[in-house]
Amino acid sequence: MEQHEIEQLVAAQPKMRSMDQRFYTDEEIYRVEMEKIFMRSWLYAGHISEIPRVGDWFLYELDGESVIIIRAAEDKVNALVNVCRHRGSRLCLEHKGRSKRLTCLYHGWTYDMEGQLRAAAHMGDDFDKSNIRLRRVQCEVLAGMIYINFAEDAASLQPTIDDLGACLEPYDLRNAKVAHRQSYPMAANWKLAVENYCECYHCAPAHPEYSRGHALADPDQKHAEAYERVHQQAITCGLSQRQADKNYADAPGFGTCYTYERYPLVRGHLTGSKDGQPVAPLLGTIKDYFGGCTDFQVGPVTFALAYCDYVVIYAFKPLSHGRSDCDITWLVRGDAEAGKDYDHDRLVWLWDVTTEADKRIIERNAEGVNSRFYEPGPLSFMEAFTWEFLSWYQDALRA
Numbered sequence: 001m002e003q004h005e006i007e008q009l010v011a012a013q014p015k016m017r018s019m020d021q022r023f024y025t026d027e028e029i030y031r032v033e034m035e036k037i038f039m040r041s042w043l044y045a046g047h048i049s050e051i052p053r054v055g056d057w058f059l060y061e062l063d064g065e066s067v068i069i070i071r072a073a074e075d076k077v078n079a080l081v082n083v084c085r086h087r088g089s090r091l092c093l094e095h096k097g098r099s100k101r102l103t104c105l106y107h108g109w110t111y112d113m114e115g116q117l118r119a120a121a122h123m124g125d126d127f128d129k130s131n132i133r134l135r136r137v138q139c140e141v142l143a144g145m146i147y148i149n150f151a152e153d154a155a156s157l158q159p160t161i162d163d164l165g166a167c168l169e170p171y172d173l174r175n176a177k178v179a180h181r182q183s184y185p186m187a188a189n190w191k192l193a194v195e196n197y198c199e200c201y202h203c204a205p206a207h208p209e210y211s212r213g214h215a216l217a218d219p220d221q222k223h224a225e226a227y228e229r230v231h232q233q234a235i236t237c238g239l240s241q242r243q244a245d246k247n248y249a250d251a252p253g254f255g256t257c258y259t260y261e262r263y264p265l266v267r268g269h270l271t272g273s274k275d276g277q278p279v280a281p282l283l284g285t286i287k288d289y290f291g292g293c294t295d296f297q298v299g300p301v302t303f304a305l306a307y308c309d310y311v312v313i314y315a316f317k318p319l320s321h322g323r324s325d326c327d328i329t330w331l332v333r334g335d336a337e338a339g340k341d342y343d344h345d346r347l348v349w350l351w352d353v354t355t356e357a358d359k360r361i362i363e364r365n366a367e368g369v370n371s372r373f374y375e376p377g378p379l380s381f382m383e384a385f386t387w388e389f390l391s392w393y394q395d396a397l398r399a
Ligand SMILES: [Fe+2]
Pocket: 196, 197, 202, 203, 206, 207, 354, 358
């Protein structure tokens, strides 16, 4: 499909309706999405606690690209492209490891943690190593969360780091640790997974476990009074006074949207768990449970939900035009010990059961969207945020 055909398809898309089938099935649209969205957006790669020591690294992979995320110094993380500058071999083959030198197994070219070539045998006397470095991609750390961007001229993440970072300060996520991380691969186009995350219209029918404790599942609970009460209690508990709302539509640069918004839990619930009771020690400097939780977002495909005792980060990514992955990270206080301060299964239960349900819903949705008989349908007011995502997406394709 040519660019002008994509533009026509976008122009023909009515507002507040699900999208034309071709957005989900056309391989060329998928290629355009890769270049225009994923190669230019800030993407969540992992948490700083996954590379605690200098030399620790792990790989981030997307669309055939592989990036080595390495702790180069106490306060420095580098994102080095996993392609040797000799003849292009992958250097790191494992998913993670630890080494202050990165050696390509093909011909032994060896690089330091800055990506500078340090050793290459039998290259002759006039061979100059000094100007050979691994390619890098941009890498920033926001409250301990490592984000990368493949574009050299990417919009800066700094305004997000400053603003959202200040909102997140009381959670002290840079000193948190990963209690669990799990991939939920799905047989569905990535947009169906993000569309589903962006709305809670499906929560009441599909997520009884979530709906028991979270007010978003029921629009009638959206009373201003409950929001205001929870907001005031949050401030009393030491959380940020301000909230942030740079939605898809008003992001300062391409794909740099971010949000930070609180909402109430159902009365009697302190956190997201089976019985609403705490599952881990209070995070950071938070003084007490305030009766709510906080959604936040960084860039177009990373979302998170912060409770007072844990945070779940949702990072979506395409695996192909018909497959995607939802990578979930559970963060707890850095000094919390499994089995003593928190029970792993109790901690993970809600968002595992909810995501397994989402995976089923999204895969069924994908089957229907791929049907000969699929036609776009009208969205509910409860899907307004899904529409924001879709309109941003359509603009991004045209950009
Ligand atoms: Fe869901």
